[in-house]
Amino acid sequence: MPEKTLLNHSRPPIFCPGCSHDQVLRSLDKAFLNLGLAGHQICMVSDIGCSGFFDVFFNTHAMHGVHGRALTYAAGIKLCQPELNVVVTMGDGGLGIGAAHVIAACRRNLDLTLLVLNNYNFGMTGGQYSATTPNEAVVGSGFLNKLDKPLDLPALAAAAGAPFVCRCSTYQKDLTETLERAITYKGFSVVEIHGICPGRFTKRNKITPQSIAQDLAAKEQVCGEVAANQRQEYGLAYGREAAAQPALPRPLGIEPLCQAPQQTRQEVVILGAAGQRIITAGEVLALAGLAAGLHASQKNEYNVTVLRGPSISDLILSPEPIAYNGAQRPSVVIALSHEGVERRRGGFAGLGPEVLILQAPGVELPPSAGRVLAMDFKGMGIKAADWALASLAVLARQNQVLNQQMLVAALEARFQDKTLAAVKETLARVAS
Ligand code: SF4
Known part of the structure; x- marks a missing residue:
């Protein structure tokens, strides 16, 4: 009998009341179960921030590391254990801090799934502005968000070579199916999931599931394969190229031929x-x-x-x-x-x-x-x-x-x- 949940009973998920992360977590759990995946077939790699708890909230393999660097660990894990379904969770804070790694992952096309939980601010540390904070938002770090252009992750990912890109809302009905598509896609998939941080962001800004839906409707609709970026997955391409290389010379070997004058260290x-x-x-x-x-x-x-x-x-x-x-x-x-x-x-x-x-x-x-x-x-x-x-x-x-x-x-x-x-x-x- 398949398990009914992969969530960790000994460390039940807990976020601020109304936090969109909770809904994403439960949609992801459903997606895993719908795909028939067991915990040992999944590795959750989390970044820093409130979305960084995803790895402990699931009964799966897990890795939690330095802010903005989750994709680097995930790449190593996937290359070593290609049979694992490696899912990376990152906030918009980690996206800004580790954007170079996001671009590298898009260019590389290793079979990873990146979920960026975008709630427009650094929630955990007090609501400071992030790479995706709208210019008109009021945040805890003063006026700086009025000066920087918010990052359009789907556009960036597509431009950098990601073959599967999606922009969606936590509250849309087909979030679970969207996650399933991203996880089963053979290559790098990027899903930006917009949501609400009641603990910080909505204390100063009015934002609702409906306003998110309206906002997304006004942006370019992106969810699925990017035709121009389709190519062989990196792990498979790497294996193909490596197999075509001439065999490496044997390492220098030295046969023992005498005794040292002293037999001690x-x-x-x-x-x-x-x-x-x-x-x-x-x-x-x-x-x-x-x-x-x-x-x-x-x-x-x-x-x-x-x-x-x-x-x-x-x-x-x-x-x-x-x-x-x-x-x-x-x-x-x-x-x-x-x-x-x-x-x-x-x-x-x-x-x-x-x-x-x-x-x-x-x-x-x-x-x-x-x-x-x-x-x-x-x-x-x-x-x-x-x-x-x-x-x-x-x-x-x-x-x-x-x-x-x-x-x-x-x-x-x-x-x-x-x-x-x-x-x-x-x-x-x-x-x-
Ligand atoms: S601070 Fe924001 S993102 Fe963090 S748990 Fe609370 S509501 Fe969620």
Whole structure:
């Protein structure tokens, strides 16, 4: 036996007396039942505001998010679960705040149903003017609504490419059938439902179901498919295009070929500056860890600038899975620039004598108990841009964190041809 309602008995709908949202809610419930839909076949996605309660008032899947962004969540849900009937409820407040997302959804034509419950004001927050408030209305936010032209949602949606658009009243007899048509339409359907907010709007403005009907009768009648916008639904079109693409190459794989010098979790922090190839060195170290069959993570931190500003990479190599990828107890700190060291200055005081600190030329270190190894990279004829990679060669020479076999495997995975040869030649200067 089909259920007689999908409304939530444990959270009965409650709006201000006479609120049009209640009637829309019950029409939507009827539409679902008439279509034979069960709760598990529906996902209600609600925006913020009084219409934002629709998701809790139904026994369906549900999502409630940030103001104006409901369509973005709905799109993700529909793409992941295309069998769901995804219905989005939004007020005229959310319409104004998230209009860019409405336009994007119209252009995209994903199979969603958008119900905009238009009661001409922000009801929940005190009756401020919204994107659809008429110029002549009296609202709680002063005169500003007299200056902005109210948004014509059906015209906007049709112009933006929505293939099904409807402007209707909460009080018209065929609202349930209209909602059924919108829900069953295979593509993006937009239904603007005009209604009354007695809690706020009608305290200052005279508006009745009859006046709404007259007002809508004076506007362009729109309810149904927009002939010029008919096309394949986005999810289907996406599947078709994706299937026609060449197969993606397999991700880079590294077969474990040796053992790491230490069989315990090792954390390395590379403190450098933009232009020193810190991130690249971090990648090489992570690849070296993979070559030894370890789990590896890399967490990078850098400014938006190029050639100046700190650049930092936290590396973790571990025989155990890595949960958080920030270094917390480093075994090695590589200090290659003043900027990088300054950014992590506070961490030096906690370094114990077991921590190896590689110190590049000209870099001053904050006080710590770490074991400092000053590197004469300049004497080796190595440019600052290669100090990070050269530091890995130093560690490999010392069999700390990585060994020579791991380093070579990582370099060969990361670089090719002339670049590989040049990097190997540079690092050979460290070995000599
Ligand atoms: S404030 Fe307006 S929209 Fe909100 S519940 Fe009350 S009448 Fe309905």
